[in-house]
Amino acid sequence: MLPTKIDSGADRDIAVEAQARVRRDDLEVVFQPFIEGRPSGGSGKATELIDPSTGAPFTRISYAVAADVDRAVDSAARSSALWRSTPFSERGQRLRRLAVLIHEQARPIAQLISREQGKPYLEALTQEVLPALDHLRFIIRHAERYQAGLSVDPRHPFYAHKRAHYLYDAIGVVALVTPSPLPFAVPLIQTAAALAMGNAVVLKPSEHTPLSGLRIGALCTKAGFPSGLVNVVPAHPEDALRLVAHSRVDKAFFTGSVEAGQHVMATAGCAPRPVVLCLGGKHASVVAGDADERRAANGVVWGALANCGQNCGSIERVFVEERVATRFVDCLIEAVDRVRMGNPLSEEVDLGPLLSEQRRREVHAQVSEAVARGARLMRGGVMPEGPGFFYPPTVLLDPPLDCRLMREETLGPVIPVVVVESLERAILLANDSDFALTASGWSRSYERAERMMVGLQAGVVTINDVLYSFGEPAATWSGFRKSGIGQNHGTPGLREMSRQRFVSFDDAGAEAPLFAYPYDRAASDLADGSLDYLHGSGRFARMRALARLLRLERFRLRVPVRRFLFSGKRLGR
DSSP: OOOSSOOHHHHHHHHHHHOOEEEETTEEEEEOOEETTEEOOOOSSOEEEEOTTTSSEEEEEOOOOHHHHHHHHHHHHHHHHHHTTSOHHHHHHHHHHHHHHHHHTHHHHHHHHHHHHOOOHHHHIIIIIHHHHHHHHHHHHHHHHHHHOEEEOOOSGGGTTSEEEEEEEEOSEEEEEOOSSSTTHHHHHHHHHHHHTTOEEEEEOOTTSHHHHHHHHHHHHHTTOOTTSEEEOOOOHHHHHHHHHOTTOOEEEEESOHHHHHHHHHHHHHTTOOEEEEOOOOEEEEEOTTSOHHHHHHHHHHHHHGGGGTSTTSEEEEEEEHHHHHHHHHHHHHHHHTOOBSOTTSTTOSBOOOSOHHHHHHHHHHHHHHHHTTOEEEEOOSOOOSSSOOOOOEEEESOOTTSHHHHSOOOSSEEEEEEESOHHHHHHHHHOSSEESEEEEEOSOHHHHHHHHHHSOSSEEEESOOSGGGGOTTSOBOOEETTEESOBSHHHHHHHTEEEEEEEEOOSOOSSOTTOSOOSHHHHHHHHHHHHHHHOSSHHHHHHHHHHHHHOHHHHHHSOHHHHHTSSOGGGO
16 A cells, blocks of 8 residues: 555655754754755745645745855865766766665655655656656666767768767756756756766755755765765745856756746856756647547546646647547546546545645636636536645636637646547647647557658657656657757757767878968969869869879878778768
8 A cells, every 4th residue: 555644754764864853833844955965054944845735834944045056056066076077987886876776765755756746656656756767777878978979970081081079078067947847857867967977966946846856965965976066955936047147057957937947048148158948838639530539538638637737748738630529538538537636645546736726726717718718618627625736637628729728838637629620730730839849649540640740840749658758768858939948868968968079180190281381372272173072063073183182292291192092981972
């Protein structure tokens, strides 16, 4: 049986590893920022953290103030100077130790996530802890290859003898600003990637779910990472901008709302420094006319309701071809009716609460507006009584395409279904959005699946499955339009955590670079011959230009002719 509440052993473990215990009224633990390898700082005034399933406080935290943010960045900057020169064998050893610790503490970590964020325990385990471990294994395996550098095959025939590489160096201090829907997986994966590539980290978790972020700092210290390399500063949103603007931060990664992302990008642009933004989504799921209706309905219900619809990749729009619409909607309603809502730490629960009362009211406002404008309410749509921030699974049929429910991010357990006359119309409507993060489709035929994979304009498109790509370490997590810029996860995510440099070595013993001084008649003949050889029309004309080049002494002194002739790059081969 799963625990019905977070066990006292997990609470003690959190407190011992990451925080100081200070008794204040009946809420015993006061959490603090995690700086230089220990709990330190905070405003001194403890703020209550609310359990979303009860609406009651369950612990307290002292949020970081401006001085704490500055101290955390300075600490990271000092640590990064040594860490970037640490051999990858040692970095990998620490990362493997981190993976062992997460595996050992998987269940208490999942309980903690459920307690502070509200998702069911099994979702915390399978959608946060398990993906974090899978990504860690991938990062350890692939980061070493980038540390060694990637060889470059020169394509220019005159430079084919050079040995060239791309080197991927550490950036320095990386600022991570992460969200509440995935309070452990998102920051853990980004932190691991940053550490693997030689960076130091300052993590600013969501102010709503700071405990999961603090647990990451404690785990990194216990895994043997140097003190100060990973700092965690739970803080209010305005302090996130202070972190991004700090002169010693070298790159910022932000995951959150579009509005906050715009402020982050503007702040970073004033520095200037690079940013990676993972912002909102408005996932469209297209049900083709030949789809397996039951499979599609089961997938849509889970993709829309998991984490109470609060994932940025959650399904928020469904477009179904009319020839399967009736059967699909019947299967959808059946699947929704089986969803059990309640205490997220209970074994018999599929759907937990929303994160906050504000979030619940925003979701309900979108639903109410859509119904007022003509949408048919098939299930849910009523604010439940009782404690906690629960909202029932809600299904609406044919809401207006211009209502907020169909245009803005909802982040709630709501499934709007629109019936369309064709697959082409469904794809057109799916793409009619400011967001382009994720999309999905359902079909039995490869031909229709290919039309959706090519036609659906999103950074991630999955056919006959949903949400799984976040847990696939080789898959990137990225979008465009208002969904963000840059890449997370996979090898592109590792590259985002590094600076790419081009380096080369020439051991040919030439007297000087090919086109170096003096600029004289010989230089002019060399330039003319090169122009005709490299870009002339016709093979015969180029062969004549090559013969002219080989007669030039300057060419022979500055290009290793034997290696040039046998390089395989002549005449563009």
